[in-house]
Amino acid sequence: MDLGYSGQPHPHWQNLLAWLNTHGMDTSPEAMPVQALASPSAGYGLFARRCIDPAAPLFSTPPSALLNVATLSPFYPEARQSLTAMQLLSLHLFLYRPLGSRESTDPTFGPYISTLPREFDSHPLTWLCSGREDNPGSAFLSSLPPSVLYSLRKLVDRFNTDWRTVQRYIQDHDFAHPISEVIGAVEKSLRSYLPACREDFLWAWLNVNTRCLYYRLERSQSDKNNVTLCPILDFANHTTSSHHMSPQAANADRAAAPPRTDPREFTVLSPSDTTTKPGDEVYLTYGAHSNKTLFVEYGFVNEISNEILLRGDVHGESDVDDSIGCLFKARGKLGTWLQEVLTREGYWGDWTLHLQPLPAHPSYRLITALRLYHLFPASAEEVPLDADRALLPWKATLLGRADRISQENEEAWKDTLLQICSKLAEDATTAIASLDAVSANREIAWFSWMKKNIRMLWEEELFVTRMVAQSILGGEEF
């Protein structure tokens, strides 16, 4: 690198380049404008080695060096019928997890697998799933906002489903070389219920879940097997800024073209709206995810402050599923029926408060649920006799025939939401105070960083709920 930032190079970077070269990629210093260096707060990242023009091709990874259903299926019998891409990729990494700091023994993708993070101790899924009681992150579980813990539990369910499917797949199939060389030992460990097996699979699954990218392979654009692991690009960290790289393939893949049968390179373009200077980190954007999603899926959050949220650089969001779900549950048979109605109409759950666009507001889904909740008097607990008829005023708002049920109904749901906001803000204030009281674990490098992440999750909740309350009190119409 000529100038600027100079973190430690990734220890397996040169091996990765040499391997990619055997796949036909020009990885000479003249052809490779980026390199993987230690990043100050995100493990490793991709950094510019020289000045890079806007929207310039940065590198093209050959199709044979990508890990996806097309490149892995030939090694696994009935893979496409038995496993999702997520399961197949996780299985492959699981079988070839490098030992300690050694190289992966995979004869096909080893030099790439060796570049993957060696552990996920700081990832919240590890705190819930790892069998290790000494994981320092477990202490944070009781400090998480309930909505985050709820989403984390759903992630655990996804992980467990994949782990069960992969174990069954291993038991039900015979494997040829080279998989046959490693599968025997794994089968033996599985028969002995060794906890290390689940730990290894968790490591593999987290690598896939935090590093997979969209890559069109199947006929349908939305097929969940349209994903790939992509060497080099998967060193890219996330940014919310508009200066980010873009996979060129993604643009082509969105076209309504028939699926291609010929494998193609994964080409990445430099940020289109700026010249990248030597030493600059080059980022990707993982999507317009809420901080809750980033935390649960990727193990970090976008940096926030009240100013950042008000500017809209990060979209402040608060999930109120827990609080609203409890309201319906407390209304006996009527509550159960209302839940069925909302489920049938597609409005049960995923209820959120949003800061942007200002004024801060509840989502339409949430307003719809609260209007239904207040369609019947607060004291009612029984399903009305003429149930379908009773629903008509609410259905009229869904169909756009009326913009409200009544003035009283509007006032009632806003009042309920105010109470919820006030309770959530109170909980957030208490949680921030208890989190501040947790003393730093000086032996764990990521402890203070993670504490700050969790604090920001609560601060976002506090700010968004206060702002929504302010909008209601200020008479905003939503």
Ligand SMILES: C[S@@+](CC[C@H](N)C(=O)[O-])C[C@H]1O[C@@H](n2cnc3c(N)ncnc32)[C@H](O)[C@@H]1O
């Ligand atoms: C695709 S990988 C990026 C490369 C990764 N940093 C590494 O060391 O290999 C995604 C992971 O990087 C980390 N990461 C990405 N963007 C980040 C950010 N803006 N802040 C902190 N961590 C980030 C998270 O651990 C995430 O799960």
